Amino acid sequence: MNSLGLIVRRWQPSEQAVKRAALASVMTAVLIVVTGGAVRLTESGLGCETWPKCTDDSLTPTADMGIHGVIEFGNRMMIGVMGVVAGLVILTARSRTPVRRDLGRLGWAQFWIIMGNGVVGGITVMTGLNPYIVSSHFLLAMALLTVAVVTWQRAREGDAPARYLVTRPLRQLTGLLVASAAALIVIGTVVTGAGPHAGDARKVHRIPLDWQEITQVHVDFVYIVVGLTVALWFALRAVSAPAVVRRRVLELLAVLVGQSVIGYVQYFTHLPELVIGAHMFGSCLVWIAVLRIFSAQRQRSELPARPMQDG
Numbered sequence: 001m002n003s004l005g006l007i008v009r010r011w012q013p014s015e016q017a018v019k020r021a022a023l024a025s026v027m028t029a030v031l032i033v034v035t036g037g038a039v040r041l042t043e044s045g046l047g048c049e050t051w052p053k054c055t056d057d058s059l060t061p062t063a064d065m066g067i068h069g070v071i072e073f074g075n076r077m078m079i080g081v082m083g084v085v086a087g088l089v090i091l092t093a094r095s096r097t098p099v100r101r102d103l104g105r106l107g108w109a110q111f112w113i114i115m116g117n118g119v120v121g122g123i124t125v126m127t128g129l130n131p132y133i134v135s136s137h138f139l140l141a142m143a144l145l146t147v148a149v150v151t152w153q154r155a156r157e158g159d160a161p162a163r164y165l166v167t168r169p170l171r172q173l174t175g176l177l178v179a180s181a182a183a184l185i186v187i188g189t190v191v192t193g194a195g196p197h198a199g200d201a202r203k204v205h206r207i208p209l210d211w212q213e214i215t216q217v218h219v220d221f222v223y224i225v226v227g228l229t230v231a232l233w234f235a236l237r238a239v240s241a242p243a244v245v246r247r248r249v250l251e252l253l254a255v256l257v258g259q260s261v262i263g264y265v266q267y268f269t270h271l272p273e274l275v276i277g278a279h280m281f282g283s284c285l286v287w288i289a290v291l292r293i294f295s296a297q298r299q300r301s302e303l304p305a306r307p308m309q310d311g
Contacts (some may be wrong), residue, residue: 013092018100021088022148022155025110028082029145030284035075036141037280040192041273045129047072051122079118082144086110089151100159106151113144131193131207138189145284149291157300165242166297170235174294177228181290184221185283191215196271215267222263225286226256232293248296252289259286 039045047061047068048054054061054073061069086107093103117140124133164171194211233249259282266275 012097013095018092018096018103019155021092022152024085025089025148026152028085029141029148032078032082033141033284034277034281035078036138037277039072039075041277042068042071044068044071046125048125051125076121079114082114083111086114102154102159103151106147106154109147110144110151113140113147117141117144131205135189135193139186142185142287145287146291149288153295160300162298162300164298166245167239170241171297173228173232173235174297177225177232178290178294180221180225180228181287184218184225185287187214187218187221188283191218222260229253229256245296248293252293255285255289258282
């Protein structure tokens with residue numbers, strides 16, 4: 001029997017331990033977005049000029065590399081932290097009785113996304129911060145956040161088949177909201193790739209678009225997401241949908257208002273680094289809130305529920 005098998009056989013984690021491991025995966029997924037933003041905003045993207053080492057002769061940053069090397073190397077070390085957390089999710093899911101195979105699969109999905117994003121990070125350095133590769137690096141981080149949130153939600157649910165709590169038209173409206181929010185995030189990466197913060201003080205290739213015009217498209221999608229969120233709340237209220245679903249929509253509205261304020265502040269104050277960092281953190285909160293609306297519309301617990309009939 002291998003070491004993993006021995007741990008699974010002898011360790012019986014509590015249900016709370018499984019939930020905490022899943023929540024930790026969400027927190028580290030958000031943290032990698034924030035630390036990645038710090039690398040770009042402090043112009044530390046090429047603080048370590050090679051990969052996987054910092055220099056040809058040193059795995060870690062040297063004294064002459066200064067703070068930029070430390071920041072870039074610290075962001076690289078987050079890959080290891082996230083890998084450990086993903087491993088903890090897998091371990092607690094397999095050690096729990098009954099075994100949560102769904103959580104184990106989600107934990108492995110996190111692990112492979114983390115490894116893939118580490119490789120993309122290396123390509124980012126080797127291509128001199130190519131904006132298209134940088135954008136894919138961020139989108140993979142958001143993919144990791146998506147899987148982590150799903151894992152966290154599933155860890156808090158039962159393992160029974162899903163039962164929907166709202167009608168099909170409301171689920172379709174929610175799907176449109178999710179798609180619009182995803183488009184909002186993708187357009188935001190284009191704004192970043194075309195904008196002035198390239199990630200390094202030296203001249204770095206940018207996406208050949210007017211970043212102010214792309215910003216306007218980004219703002220237009222903010223209006224679309226806000227409009228869909230308001231429409232969904234009124235629709236849920238009209239059919240007396242479960243309170244938890246309506247509460248999740250109000251949470252998203254609150255996050256959207258805060259994120260919109262930050263967005264306007266960063267635009268009219270000429271993109272200060274700290275405000276942009278707050279905006280990146282806010283984008284994670286928006287996406288988490290959107291996914292929580294989607295998850296709240298179904299139930300997997302063994303408790304009796306009264307799902308609404310499709311109409």
